[in-house]
Amino acid sequence: MDRLAALLDQFHLAASVFNAGPLCYSSQHPPQEGTGFLHILTRGTLDLSLADGPPRRFTAPVLILLTAGDAHRLGPGPEGAETLCGSFRFGAGNICPIHRALPSLLVTPLERLSGMDGLLGLMLAEMREERCGRQATLDRLCELLVIQLLRYLMDAGEVESGLLAGMAHPKLAKALIALHDRPEADWTLNGLARKAGMSRARFASLFRDTLGQPPAEYLAHYRLGLAKSLLRAGVPLDTIAGRVGYSSPSALAKAFRRHTGCSPREWQRADARAGVE
Template identity: 55%
Template structure:
């Protein structure tokens, strides 16, 4: 079963490449809720300054990936730095699990990313040639690269905490996929443990140690993430409630108040207005 399908179906990945070529001096980037940055050093060297990870000198072609980043800077080395840089979001819900999947920046040398080599080659081909549809091609290739990076991170075994670590676990992933695919089901610790093929006690400990929260807390968080996305699309609250697993609008409102301190209507009103 596809471990990323439901996440990408509900929270649409949207990337935009905003820089290709040499870095002209230090470049500063600010954090943004619900999104992140991807930087690729093709040639040269640079220093990555990040509040989350300190200063990192990068002197070979590498990929830098930030989810919900704090501020960071890229400072080119003496010989300069040729880069491709992009930003991305996951659609209408800023608090979705993918946006919270990693707490720290990831830096990976390109030579270790064999499974991404084809997409990287296409990205560089578009980035450093002036062709019709260049921006659209760059953006779509950046989205593909991010999806492939998530695959790589799940398959590499380098992550031991967080959503991707849970999805990489053969047993926990079965419970997570069930939650993602069927949010309205009457999930309990017993039924989720059965999906994972584990005892209730062992499942509860493994889930908490890997995801950093209990299965029940994750289920509520997932349901409210979906509810937020549906409400922003203009869906009526009764429909939203039944879709995400609540008996009706009052039950959904109670969950909103408990988790967010606001009713669904109050939450919608405090969102930034989008330009038409």
């Protein structure tokens, strides 16, 4: 039972490392909606300033995850800092259920991420040696790090609510995996409850309490997020409608406008303009 397979297949993950080695000066990161950041302190001290709240100083190796899309500043402390910093993005940006499931801020000492020792070791080796293909290797390893972090958040129980908490629940996960695998299916509350092996009332209550929204609302958002990802990939609207569970392009367009305030074509044009700017 692979809890991430369908999500990662349907929402393309791309990551890029932009600092690998000594952090020589403070860097300002402007707001980027739908983009997450990973900052790993490997040596020295690191100062982090967020849009709200006082600056924080880290003096031991740590992984910092930021997904809120707010501006932040990163700088070396008095002892200097060696860092590995990257950004990542899923298809459809912040409407992607994986992105929305991640905590807005997570600070985890590297010593707690024992299951990632091998991957982090590879990344540090690439960071400290100037070898051919270094940037491409670091970018791919950063993608793997995001996936490993998703596993960690589910398995360690670090997230108490939202999709990752649902995927960590042995019964809810069965219904979520089925929904993610077949978004085009005519899912009903009864059908999802049967997948979870629960009564209709118990399933609806547990789903809402864990994920923060009713099953029907989650399904609608999931389908629209997938539709946006497919629009971004240039898939025709009539093909998208069938793949995400709508009887026709007009039915998809109606749902799209109800949830986003614009038609699929209007969203596609605005998204293309935003990508150029």
